[in-house]
Amino acid sequence: MFLAWHEMRRSKLRFGLLTGAVGLLVFLILFQQALLGGLITQFIGAVRNQSADVLVFNDQARKNIEGSIILPEQAAAVAAVEGVAVASPLGESTFTVQADGSETDAVVFGYVLGGPGAPTTLSAGRLPTADGEAVASEKDEADGFGIGDTVTVLGPGGTLDLTVVGVARDLNYSVSPTMFTSFDTFAAAKRVRNGLAEGTAVLPSVLAVQVADGADAEAVVERIAAAVGGVEPLTRQQAVDGSPGVSSVRTSFGVILGLFYLVVPLVTGLFFLIVTFQKASALTLLRAIGARARTLVVALLVQVVLVMALGSLVAFGLYAGALQGVKNLGVRVEVMPVVVTSLVVLALALVTSLVAVRRVLRIDPLDATTGAGVHL
Amino acid sequence: MSLKLPLRELRRRPTRFLVATVVLAFLSTLLLFLGGLLDGLYLGSTGAIRAQDADVIVYSSTARDSFLRSRITADVRSEVDAVDGVDAVGGLGFVLLGADVPGEADPADVAIAGYELAPKGVPEVSSLYDGQGVADRRLEDQGVGVGDTLLIGPAKTEVTVVGWVEDTAYLQQGTIWVNLATWRQVQNANRPDAAVADDVVQALVVRGSGDLAAAIDTATGGATSTLTVEEAVLALPGVEQQNSTFNQIIYSTLVVVLAVVGLFFSLLTLERLGLYGVLKAVGASSGRLFAGVVLQAVVVTIVAFVAGSALAMAAAAALPSGVPLQLEPSRFVFTFTALLVASVLGSAISLRKVLRVDPAAAIGTSS
Numbered sequence: 001m002f003l004a005w006h007e008m009r010r011s012k013l014r015f016g017l018l019t020g021a022v023g024l025l026v027f028l029i030l031f032q033q034a035l036l037g038g039l040i041t042q043f044i045g046a047v048r049n050q051s052a053d054v055l056v057f058n059d060q061a062r063k064n065i066e067g068s069i070i071l072p073e074q075a076a077a078v079a080a081v082e083g084v085a086v087a088s089p090l091g092e093s094t095f096t097v098q099a100d101g102s103e104t105d106a107v108v109f110g111y112v113l114g115g116p117g118a119p120t121t122l123s124a125g126r127l128p129t130a131d132g133e134a135v136a137s138e139k140d141e142a143d144g145f146g147i148g149d150t151v152t153v154l155g156p157g158g159t160l161d162l163t164v165v166g167v168a169r170d171l172n173y174s175v176s177p178t179m180f181t182s183f184d185t186f187a188a189a190k191r192v193r194n195g196l197a198e199g200t201a202v203l204p205s206v207l208a209v210q211v212a213d214g215a216d217a218e219a220v221v222e223r224i225a226a227a228v229g230g231v232e233p234l235t236r237q238q239a240v241d242g243s244p245g246v247s248s249v250r251t252s253f254g255v256i257l258g259l260f261y262l263v264v265p266l267v268t269g270l271f272f273l274i275v276t277f278q279k280a281s282a283l284t285l286l287r288a289i290g291a292r293a294r295t296l297v298v299a300l301l302v303q304v305v306l307v308m309a310l311g312s313l314v315a316f317g318l319y320a321g322a323l324q325g326v327k328n329l330g331v332r333v334e335v336m337p338v339v340v341t342s343l344v345v346l347a348l349a350l351v352t353s354l355v356a357v358r359r360v361l362r363i364d365p366l367d368a369t370t371g372a373g374v375h376l
Numbered sequence: 377m378s379l380k381l382p383l384r385e386l387r388r389r390p391t392r393f394l395v396a397t398v399v400l401a402f403l404s405t406l407l408l409f410l411g412g413l414l415d416g417l418y419l420g421s422t423g424a425i426r427a428q429d430a431d432v433i434v435y436s437s438t439a440r441d442s443f444l445r446s447r448i449t450a451d452v453r454s455e456v457d458a459v460d461g462v463d464a465v466g467g468l469g470f471v472l473l474g475a476d477v478p479g480e481a482d483p484a485d486v487a488i489a490g491y492e493l494a495p496k497g498v499p500e501v502s503s504l505y506d507g508q509g510v511a512d513r514r515l516e517d518q519g520v521g522v523g524d525t526l527l528i529g530p531a532k533t534e535v536t537v538v539g540w541v542e543d544t545a546y547l548q549q550g551t552i553w554v555n556l557a558t559w560r561q562v563q564n565a566n567r568p569d570a571a572v573a574d575d576v577v578q579a580l581v582v583r584g585s586g587d588l589a590a591a592i593d594t595a596t597g598g599a600t601s602t603l604t605v606e607e608a609v610l611a612l613p614g615v616e617q618q619n620s621t622f623n624q625i626i627y628s629t630l631v632v633v634l635a636v637v638g639l640f641f642s643l644l645t646l647e648r649l650g651l652y653g654v655l656k657a658v659g660a661s662s663g664r665l666f667a668g669v670v671l672q673a674v675v676v677t678i679v680a681f682v683a684g685s686a687l688a689m690a691a692a693a694a695l696p697s698g699v700p701l702q703l704e705p706s707r708f709v710f711t712f713t714a715l716l717v718a719s720v721l722g723s724a725i726s727l728r729k730v731l732r733v734d735p736a737a738a739i740g741t742s743s
Contacts, residue, residue: 014642017725021635028628035621058530060474060483067472069530069566096440105440154438156447175614187569194570195447202569230530248698252413255691259406263399267636270395274643322624 003295004302018271019307022345023314025264029257030319030341036253038331039175044243045137046109046173048236050180052090052116052208053217055239056224059232063242065092066174068205070231077228078207083215084224088112089204091186094176095193098152100144106151107173108134108162110186117208119180125166131185135166140177151179156195160188209233264345269352272304276356280363287365296360304353305346312342382668386675393672396640397680403633404684404715407626409691411707414622416700417548422609423512424470424487424546427495430581432588433468433608437601441611443470443578450575452596459595461586466493467556467577471563472549475535476527477519484518486511487546488528488535490559493581497541498553506557510539515550517697526552529566547612548700630718637677637722641669645726649733656735666730673723677715 008015041048047055047065056078061068070089079087091110096103111117118127119135125147128134136145145151145164153160162181172178181189187202211220217235224233234242241247276283283296320333386393425433434456439446448467457465469490474483488509494500499510511520515537520526525536535552544551554562556577564571572578582588582602589602603611610616645652652665685708692701 013725014639014646017635017639017642021632021639024628024632024635028625028632032625058474060476060530062474062483062485067474071530094442094445096438096442096445103438103440105442155445156436156438190569193445196569196571200569248696248700251696251699252701255695256406256409256413259402259409263402263406263632266395266399266402267639270399271639271643273395274640274647278643278647325624 004299004306007299008303008306014271014275015303015307018268019310019314021267022264022307022311023318025260025267026312026315026342026345027318027322029260029264029345030315030338031322032253032257032260033337033341034319034323034331036249036257039249040246041170042172042175043249044173044240044246045170046107046119046178046180047243048240049119049121049168049170050109050111050116050208050236051118051120051210052236053211054209054221054224054233054235055090056087056207056209056228056231056233057239059230061232062244063232063234063239064244065205066094070204070207072203074228074231075204075207078209078224078231078233081220081224081227083212083220084209085212085215086115086210087207088115088117089183090117090206090208091183091190091202092173092205093186093190093193094174095189096154098154099149099177102144103154104143105176106145107176107178108153108186108189109173109178109180110183110189111180111208113182115208116210117180119168119171121169121171122166123169125164128165128181131182131188132161132163133165134162134179134181134185135168135171136164137171137178138167138169139172141167143177145177145179153189153192155193157192160185160192162189261345261348265348265352268304268307268349269355272300272353272356273359276300276359280359283360284363284365284367287363288369293361293363297357300353300356300360301350304349308342308346308349312338312345315342379664379668379671382672383675386672392644393676396636397676397683399636400633400677400680400715400719401683401687403629403636404681404711405687405691407629407711407714408685408688408703408707409701410622410626410629411711412688412692412701412703413699414618414626415704415707416702417618418615419543419702419704420514420545420548420700421612421615423544424489424495424551425605425609425612427497427544428581428605428608429496430466430493430583430605431585432582432592432602432604434580434582434592434600434602435578437599439601441601441603441608442613443468444472444570446578447572448577448580448600452599453577453580455596456580456582456592456600459584459588459591461588461591462582462584464493464583466491466581467579468492468581469556469559469563469572469578470546471559471567472547473529473562473566475529476532478524480519482518484515484520484526485549486515486526486528487549487551488559488562489546489551489553490556490577491553491581492556493583495544495553498544499539501555504538504553504555506555506561507534507536508538509535509552509554509558510541511537511552512544512550513540513542514545515552516540518550520550528562531565533562533565535562630714633715634718634722637673637719638725639722641673641723642726642729645669645729649729652730652733653735656733662731662733665733666727669726669730670720670723673719674716677719681712681715
């Protein structure tokens with residue numbers, strides 16, 4: 001321990017550079033993990049946290065709720081399928097709204113009150129019980145989407161007021177403030193947005209299906225697919241996983257994170273290997289005057305742990321700072337992911353440092369008598 | 377000492393530089409991959425707007441610069457037409473839908489775009505009949521061919537592809553450029569709750585001179601929000617945030633490259649201090665010695681970049697087509713230049729050590 005610490009204190013530049021590089025790499029891993037989690041929750045939180053067991057899309061929509069539309073005859077056919085207890089319309093669209101005195105984009109979901117499609121993560125207030133009431137995403141509470149606030153939908157057709165009566169966790173869609181209201185209110189908002197006459201019919205984006213007691217959602221999905229043409233039924237989880245963008249975002253970030261996880265231990269392993277080669281003569285001498293190989297190996301491993309621990313601390317500081325810049329994703333600074341990532345990276349670094357350990361163990365104290373060291 | 381010595385060391389003792397080269401190769405792959413994703417997302421989202429051969433784009437003021445929510449009526453259009461400095465005005469409209477492709481099991485994602493003023497690379501609208509369109513080349517990957525009649529949306533509206541255009545995708549969907557009548561037919565049949573009248577478009581593209589944006593918004597009494605084409609590109613959902621987030625990650629990774637190169641060559645320099653003392657004693661200048669370090673850093677970077685590029689291209693080929701990775705030649709140039717700069721700066725960390733080597737110390741030392 002004494003040896004390890006003193007060497008680090010004497011060689012501040014090289015250990016500082018290594019700690020800095022490790023800190024930056026661990027920070028990038030943490031930041032991207034947070035970004036990935038935040039992006040996915042913000043993109044499809046509303047689909048994940050609503051009550052329908054099955055969502056029925058138009059098969060042309062390619063699992064994109066924004067591009068889906070369900071025709072009346074399709075809705076009737078789905079309702080008649082065995083195992084479907086309730087099939088009610090669920091609408092989704094993006095609107096220009098005025099909230100807290102400023103204009104912003106907001107996604108509005110419209111469901112039949114009391115039916116499937118209601119938010120399931122209510123954290124305060126209540127679900128809407130009448131037209132004109134809405135539950136909003138908790139993350140946007142401070143921006144005019146808190147309980148008691150009035151959010152006004154704007155469009156060529158005039159305006160429409162929605163009163164927030166509840167807020168729910170992780171309810172965002174498409175990284176925008178999101179509200180759940182009655183289907184009729186949603187339809188009225190759409191007419192305002194598109195400047196359509198009062199009474200113009202608004203079609204649902206998807207059907208929200210509640211399966212009958214004892215029925216299996218996947219079996220119902222198969223039955224709907226077989227019985228009704230032109231639709232694509234999906235369980236809630238399938239709708240989340242298949243949502244456009246989610247799988248490609250996961251794959252892309254997976255490759256990037258994999259490369260980062262590869263680079264951190266390589267950099268650490270490389271550093272300690274070179275340092276071990278450089279001080280081979282000193283290590284040989286130490287062995288010759290009685291230092292046990294175990295002592296030298298422990299000193300090396302202590303340095304690896306110290307560098308990784310300091311690097312992780314640097315990473316945590318950068319991570320906490322960087323998350324302030326992506327607050328709109330609702331990402332919170334959490335200690336647990338930092339600890340887990342740091343431990344994984346430390347374990348990987350210890351593994352790659354085994355090459356340096358092997359070198360230390362192969363030092364022959366007799367070499368000190370001949371003046372030979374270990375050379376690269 | 378000539379610069380042959382550092383090159384000879386690289387040739388004779390390549391294993392000494394192997395690990396640093398491998399680390400830098402992975403970092404090159406990472407940088408190319410991150411940049412490729414950023415380019416793929418940017419180019420695939422913005423092509424249809426970047427292609428506009430216009431000075432400004434006019435939206436309705438309540439649309440918050442979203443085409444899908446914007447509606448421009450004939451009255452507003454005539455007000456825009458009358459503004460001083462306006463030379464030409466054309467309507468524009470988009471609708472995002474699925475399309476059945478003949479012979480393909482899966483529908484293709486398409487953006488039907490109605491236009492009047494031809495964007496760059498798109499033929500004059502007068503050359504298209506109703507029900508005809510020219511398609512973005514990226515739809516070829518989804519089985520679309522010239523002469524195919526696609527069935528658009530739930531209403532299965534027919535549009536026949538009569539030619540290709542390049543780099544005009546919109547929000548990651550292949551655009552099919554049609555005349556405004558065909559766009560309205562597709563929009564109204566498939567989006568009855570967002571139907572548009574015969575004289576309504578989503579936005580106007582305007583060619584002209586002077587401060588068009590301010591003049592147009594004043595003339596329409598605030599009914600419009602007018603942006604330059606560059607501003608309209610950045611107003612697309614997510615484009616600005618994507619650019620800033622990815623660029624932050626890319627620049628942080630470059631700092632890691634700098635630290636890795638700095639670390640590696642400062643260690644190597646430490647090891648060679650005795651040798652440098654001898655070389656200085658026989659007349660080699662500090663500049664020469666330092667140039668040798670930089671030269672080795674550059675060679676290591678070049679080799680690592682070539683290996684990293686090959687790895688990135690292999691990864692791009694192996695990834696599913698849903699991943700919007702697009703490796704552009706300009707991205708390779710940028711990454712290579714950035715790596716070179718980072719490695720030269722990184723190797724400069726050794727400069728102080730090289731300058732401080734005392735030739736007198738060479739006398740009486742063994743190495």
